[in-house]
Amino acid sequence: MDLSQIKMVVSDMDGTLLNSNHEVSDRFFELFEKLKARNIQFVAASGRQYHSMLSKLDHIKNDIIFIAENGALIKQKEDELSTTPLDQNLRAEILDSIQQIENVDAMLCGKYVTYFDRNSEQLLNLVKEYYSNYEVVDNFYDVTDEIVKVAAFHPKSAEEYIHPRLEHLEDRLKVKVSGKYWVDLNHIDAHKGNALKMVLDKFGLRPNEVVAFGDYNNDLEMLELVDYSFAMANAHPNVKEVAKYETASHNDFGVERILEKILA
Known part of the structure; x- marks a missing residue:
């Protein structure tokens, strides 16, 4: 594994860069400054809302690129490099399908605001960590904002209880189990x-110049794109199958350990 030519590092957030307490380590920020000094670009790629990502990486925000909402929004400083919203008719079809599933709550994710149903206050209290900019509404169907993602939540298992009931949408949407309790639904091209391909084209980078880290199914396409793809030790089996390499867990500085190798 020759990491001497690396010019970009791309990392998922939850379960990857963030530990179980949803924290970015001081060790990462120290290593980031060394990467920056070597002109190695850092990209944060998450299913999270942009503002939620920003809250974790605020003091380096002007030096990195954000891929938010599973790729539906790409932002560098104040510039929107790309946005991929859901078709309104498909959005309504998603909501209709979700309503047929027992014990499932949903959220509508705009580019910068996430919408919660007034009857899902319990869900809101659970996920405020991930959605810092939000509004509570009476009816999802009345939301006029451009929506880039619908996220569905099951308190036991998204893979078991939600995904099988939404698989019929996969010919027109990206339907991804993005965590133990979550299924994300994006535009078919929003992943x-x-x-990351758009970002690589913008910077003129090749797959052998990029390292990427991930832990769940919404990271698969990103990991497939680059030569140096790392699954976290805590990753979903699908991710370990796709990634070319493995690193330590998110609680054992798995990302930081590889960054140190790049800098060495």
């Missing part, structure tokens, strides 16, 4: 792989 981390497409978003």
Whole structure:
């Protein structure tokens, strides 16, 4: 594994760069400054809302690129490099399908604001960590904002209880199990792989100049795109199958350990 030519590092957030307490380590920020000094670009790629990502990486925000909402929004400083909203008719079809599933709550994710149903206050209290900019509404169907993602939540298992009931949408949407409790539904072209491809084209980078880290199914296309793809030790089996390499867990500085190797 020759990491001497690396010019970009791309990392998922939850389960990857963030530990179980949803924290970015001081060790990462120290390593980031060394990467920056060597002109190695850092990209944060997450299913999270942009503002939620920003809150974790605020003091380096002007030096990095954000891929938010699974690739539906790409932002560098104040510039929107790309946005991929959902078709309104498909959005309504998603909501209709979700309403047929027991014990499932949903959220509508705009580019900068996430919408919660007034009857889902319990869900809001659970996920404020991930959605810092939000509004509570009476009816999802009345939301006029451009929506880039619908996220569905099950308190036991998204893979078991939600995904099988939404698989019929996969010919027209990206339907991804993005965590133990979550299924994300995006535009068919809105995924981390497409978003990263746009970023690589913008900077004129090749797959052998990029390292990427991930832990869940919404990272698969991104990991497939680059030569140096790392699954976290805590990653979903699908991710370990796709990634070319493995690193330590998110609680054991898995990302930082590889950054140190790049800098060495």
